[in-house]
Amino acid sequence: MIEEKFDSRTLAIMNAALDHVCADALRGEEHATRKRVARYIIKCAKSGRTTLTELTEAGHQALVKVAAAAG
Numbered sequence: 001m002i003e004e005k006f007d008s009r010t011l012a013i014m015n016a017a018l019d020h021v022c023a024d025a026l027r028g029e030e031h032a033t034r035k036r037v038a039r040y041i042i043k044c045a046k047s048g049r050t051t052l053t054e055l056t057e058a059g060h061q062a063l064v065k066v067a068a069a070a071g
Contacts, residue, residue, distance in 0.1 A: 002042065010050050014041050017052055021059030037062045 006014070021037050022028035028037075037059045044050075044058035 006045060006050075010045060013050060013052050014045055014055055017041055017055035017059050020056055021063065025063050033063075033066065036066055 002011070018034065018038055018041055021041075022034050025033060025037075027033050040058045040062035041055050044055055049055070049058075
């Protein structure tokens with residue numbers, strides 16, 4: 001589980017980044033969108049980049065890729 005890999009502070013920041021990114025996104029409330037954004041945020045955190053700014057940027061990158069794939 002993800003809880004085993006990160007401390008509670010990092011998890012809280014990750015959740016805040018996910019909520020922030022998805023709140024502004026078209027279809028941000030959809031599970032598939034949140035899942036994709038979350039994957040990018042997790043990957044970012046695993047690389048050691050755990051600030052709110054870094055994680056939010058990773059989430060926005062996920063949205064850009066979703067939009068590009070949609071056409």
